[in-house]
Amino acid sequence: MSPSTGFLGFPARLPDGSPRAVLFGAPHGSTYPGADSIGFAGAAAAIRTASQADASFLDSWDFDLGGPLFDGRAPCCTDAGDLPTSDHDNAGNRRLIEEKTRAILAASAVPVMIGGDDSVPIPFIAGFADHGPIWILQIDAHIDWRDERHGEPMGYSSTMRRASEMPHVAGIVQAGIRGVGSARPLEVETARRWGSRLVTAREIQAEGIEAAIRHIPEGARVVITLDCDGLDPSVMPGVAARTPGGLSYQQAVALIEAVSRRGRIAGFDIIEFHTPSDVDGITALTAARLLVNVIGRIIRQV
Template sequence: MNTFPPVVLIGAPTDIGAGHRGASMGPEALRVAGIAHALKGRGLDVIDRGNLAGPVNPWLPPRDGYRHLEEVVAWNRAVLDAVYAELEAGTLPILLGGDHCLAMGSITAVARHCRERGKKLRVLWLDAHADFNTNVITPSGNVHGMPVACLCGYGPAELTHLGGASPALQPGEIRQIGIRSVDPGEKKLVHDVGLDIYDMRYIDEIGVSRAMKEALEGVDADTHLHVSFDVDFLDPAIAPGVGTRVKGGPNYREAQLVMEMIADTGRVGSLDIVELNPAFDKRNQTAKLAVDLVESLFGKSTLMRD
């Protein structure tokens, strides 16, 4: 039985924070792959709000360690307002990215909503990267490598105070899963902050099931679960359509188990799908896979269970 509120798709067609062009085509690729139809097939009411508008990508070099900071702020403000409005209306927002810098807007909105409603927040960050760079330690200046740091209060005021209060997130509210690419300076900061990371070495050692049980520990009926799904979380052998491929990610069955175990909690309240880059894809196979996994996140199971 469907227990979810209406699901709202919000497109954010920009690659403003990325190091490669093409993530701006992600929302349309997900639509072409049938995301609305697939979710309706799960018995969900689906509303597609279309795409948000924002500045074009000027494709300029970094200034003070940030590329396109002004434009990144504008896009994230648009995302924040759109996601917050949906949460206030009682719907379940799904952000169709776009690059992962947009999670600053969506998660800031979710965190504000949770504070105002007195709910606990748990963020599951499914990604190959920790995204905990700052302008001082970043090797590239690309802001899609900084959203977790900014959400935890490490970054420019324009981004750390997007929603007024800073930090939007406490490190204890986030679990990072699938990590396998961390820059040297970023690694030290992550350790200093005490971020809870389930990297691929750990997952290989203890298995996906146990890792997910640990990552979901404490999630209860009073918890809003936000899933920030970077498609490069997946092994590039099955998901080539990303700008920053990192070998050694979860395979198809492991990724399905991750999504199924999240679905089992019944607490998913919002979702990002980001970093899908059709320019690097093969016949939209990565978008189709992402849709397949999102179906599992909303209850489709390959297991013979009641």
């Protein structure tokens, strides 16, 4: 990956070697038997491409952030490129993602991962084992609490179930839930019994983002995992399961900002961008802008 093709033109490394945030792509995770993840594998490349139009405007005023991206500081983010994952090497993919996450945290930087399907957050969250406790804010149409599916316990229907079993995960807030997915009454009961706060899209529409943010303790270190289908398909059509009634771009941006003000963004991933389903690059553009907001809030964290 050349410096010009990194997200917003970010280099692979900084001269002083001290980035605030490190982006990386995770094309593949834990694929179900008989399925493939090819539709998600190009997400990082598409988002990087969508960001290039703004790469020359890093010093311009960003009205989402209330100032330039780096807020008067020197550029301090890198893009490490994509991990060498491969379809159906489930254990190998998880190892690569967890190791990369641990390495970024060991360097005192914030890991920002671009997936990949919704199985890639499992090893990403596992990588925080030595940096807990953490809370998780999941923005998603689905709760992902299946114990297994098709005999695979690490797939995209089990993400929050596996996270709940990690000792360093102190709490989970799931925002934007709506419609029908693979969750049965048993999964909903299991999630609630564990203590996950399930916040529907209708609740956020009625009460605002406070319906979700109030469940996160002051000062918490939070990993945000954003499934593209958490937003409305009019904003992010490039998903495998379009579900009407999702969050708006501004609601997602407000949630990101609120987390950074209430506590700290300890990590972020954006996943489930199914590139063949995108329409005129809308999903890639929206995803790139969400990443800009995440990076800007990380920069502004004290």
